[in-house]
Amino acid sequence: MTAPAIGPTFDGEAIIRVRGLRNSFGEQVIHDDLDLDVKRGEIIGVVGGSGTGKSVLMRSIIGLQQPDTGTIEVFGESVLDADVDDSVDIRRRWGVLFQGGALFSTLTVAENVQVPLREFYPNLDQRLLDEISAYKVVMTGLPPDAGPKYPAELSGGMKKRAGLARSLALDPELLFLDEPTAGLDPIGAAAFDELTRSLQRTLGLTVFLITHDLDSLYAICDRVAVLADKRVIAVGTIDELLALDHPWIQEYFNGPRGRAAVTSAERAATISGA
Amino acid sequence: MSAPADFQHDAANGGTLRFSGDLSLRSVGDLPERLAAAPAPIATLDLSGIQRIDTVGAWLVHRYARDNNAAVTGLDENGRHLFEQVAESDHPIEAPPPPPGTFVRLLGEVGEAVIQAFRTLYGLLGFMGATALALGAVIVNPRRFRFNATVHRFEVVGVQSLGIIGLMSFLIGIVIAQQGAVQLRQFGAEVFTINLVGRITLRELGVLMTAIMVAGRSGSAFAAQIGTMKLTEEIDAMRTIGVNPMEALVLPRVLAAILMMPLLAFYASLVAIIGGGLLCWIALDIPPITFIQRLREVVPMSDLYVCLVKAPVFGAIIAIAGCFQGMQVEADAEQVGMRTTTAVVQAIFLVIVLDAFFAVFFTEVGWT
Structure with missing residues (x-):
């Protein structure tokens, strides 16, 4: 296992490899024979209509959902039949941001950030833990006084940022974000994308980003994976996807909102270019 | 695996620390302690020899550089970017105020508890009033009465608890008869076991044990259900649609408890008497027919009235305490658990206090 170098390492090595995945709830089949590769160092956007199993795919990859069949490898190790030591090692190398933030409601924001640190590195002293949680909280765009607050005292957007601070606590190599910009105001969403x-x-993070936010797709995603018909029907840059003749992809990117996102992305490019 | 984080001291040029290895959370090890013990003065921190750096490594270097006024060199572009990001996020941590002394804290806690107790009492009284108002509104306008919801609560509070209450009462009847018989045998007065079983179950234990079981089974459920609905904003949604939660949620539960408690208490007393009778038959050789005859002679009708008067009052207390605590839930999931516990404790406490009042009252009015 080699440590990744600093910065984007777009070397084509698959950090997540999903093969032949099948998930079903009772009679209802969510995924059937789904394949997906995520390359090290990229931001991959996962899109699809409601109910196409984007969150279920993420839950399968992080081991919260036991699939019917198929293999899932993360960092080259299978997550489905990993022994305890391996799965602990995998877990400390990824961070997960759930849709609602999923903060522990009985702990303050700072304590929330410290939970994974304490769990995996019990030898860190309290002063360093406090400092790490403090700068992580500020890094994710929260005010410095948010640390001692309880999740119930935060707004929805602040909870998301606090959740991100916790998911980044271990300086992970791989970050799972489930609709991070949903429910944020446009300024907050843009700042989140930038972050x-x-x-x-x-x-040198790899980011697995589930989103409905077309602006995020245009602004930050290296590649986009489209979930439809129980599979990943296409993976590629937005231009590559637009060249495909699939009705859902065409409607998604060429609908009124898709076109608006292109315009705003172009405008942003012009402004930053000038 | 990557090399652990390390540094070498170089005294030249006003002191330099040359870092090497993997400056990340995973391999940081005892670097913080060793950095703190590094010889001063240090003018330069050279990071050109490191393999990798993450925010924790960058923080440690930044902290050292900040505290010792040292310059940081040797980072590549991404490393510098990371370092700047961490440095920008450096804000002083606000130290929490020092905790007050034990005596002051104790005094404060006692004061808060007293204030809290009065607030709860005040809130509970207000809630009883609101329930009465809702009942009045429903009586004036009977179409607003939730018949189906109420009947459903009948089933949950009443029918579904028959099994556990029956079993409990049966065992209690046996225990009273057995323990009573052991004591009364010393005077050769075993036959008074029947008085004991008949009177104590009807007057006190039947209704009291039922109330405790209903508080544990239904009062807690009321608090948890309403509390969860409060958290998920269901109650707010109800209000915006124009549904009064007092009428839709609280009233059916309170009515169900008021109507089911007498039936359950009567049933519990009966089953306890059957249990006691069974023990008398087996252990004391008193046949059932004698048991029943004797029961009719020694247990006055007023004992049953005592039971049936107390039961609905206890039911109302239990349901109101449960619903009230449920409505107090705010903010987070921990509160649901806390409020549920409080609901049960409060209900049982109030039931026992009221039971004492009832005992004095019924003696005064001559129902002895």
Whole structure:
């Protein structure tokens, strides 16, 4: 196992490899023979209509959902039949942000950030833990006084940021984000995109991003995976996807909202270019 | 695996620390302690020899550089970017105020508890009033009465608890008869076991044990259900649609408890008497027919009235305490558990206090 170098390492090595995945709830089949590769160092956006199993796919990869059949490898290790030591090692190398933040409601924000640190590195002293949680909280765009607050005292957007701070606590190599910008105001959403992008650059993160936010797709995703018909029907850059003749993809990117997102992405490019 | 984080001291040029290895959370080891013990003064921190750096490594270097006024060199572009990000996020941690002394804290806690107790009492009284108002509104306008919801609560509170209450009462009847017989045998007065079983179950234990079981089974459920609905904003949604939660949620539960408690208490007393009778038959050789005859002679009708008067009052207390605590839930999931516990404790406490009042009252009015 080699440690990743600093910065984007777009070397084509698959950090997540899903093969022949099948998930079903009773009679209802969610995924059937689904394949997906996520390359090290990229931000991959996962899109699909409601109910196409985007969250279920993420839950399968992080081991919360036992699939019927199929193999899932993360960091080259199978997550489905990993022994305890391996799965602990995998877990400390990824961070997960759930849709609602999923903060522990009885702990303050700072304590929430410290939970994974304490769990995996029990020898860190309290002062360093406090400092780490403090700068992580500020890094994710929360005010410095948010640390001692309880999740119930935070707004929805702040909970998301606090959740992100916790998912980044271990400086993971792989970050799972489930609709991080849903429910944020446009300014907050853009700042979140910017934050994700800069973390990906500086930490060499790989990001698995489930989103409905077309602006995020245009702004930060290296590639986009489209979930439909129980499979990943296409993976590629947005331009590559637009060249495909699939009705859902065409409707998704060429609908009124898709076109608006292109315009705003172009405008942003012009402004930053000028 | 990557090399652990390390540094070498170089005294030249006003002091330099040359870092090497993997400056990340995983391999940081005892670096913080060793850095703190590094010889001063240090003017430069050279990071050109490191393999990898993450935010924890960057933080440690930044902290050292900040505290010792040292310059950081040797980072590549991404590393510098990361380092700047961490440095920008450096804000002083607000130290929590020092905890007050034990005596002051104790005093404060006692004061808070007293205030809290009065607030709860005040809130509970208000809630009883609101329930009465809702009942009045429903009586004036009977179409607003939730018949189906109420009948459903009958089933949950009443029918579904028959099994456990029956079993409990049966065993209690046996225990009273057995323990009573052991004591009364010393005077050769075993036959008074029948008085004991008949009177104590009807007057006190039947209704009291039923109330405790209903508080544990239904009062807690009321608090948890309503509390969870409060958390998921279901109650707010109800209000915006124009449904009064007092009428839709609280009233059916309170009515169900008021109507089911007398039936359950009567049933519990009966089963306890059957249990006691069974023991008398087996252990004391008193045949059932004698047991029943004797029971009719020694247990006055007023004992049953005592039972039937107390039961609905206890039911109302249990349901109101449960619903009230449920409605107090705010903010987070921990509160649901806390409020549920409080609901049960409060209900049982109030039931026992009221039971004492009832005992004095019924003696005064001559139902002895």
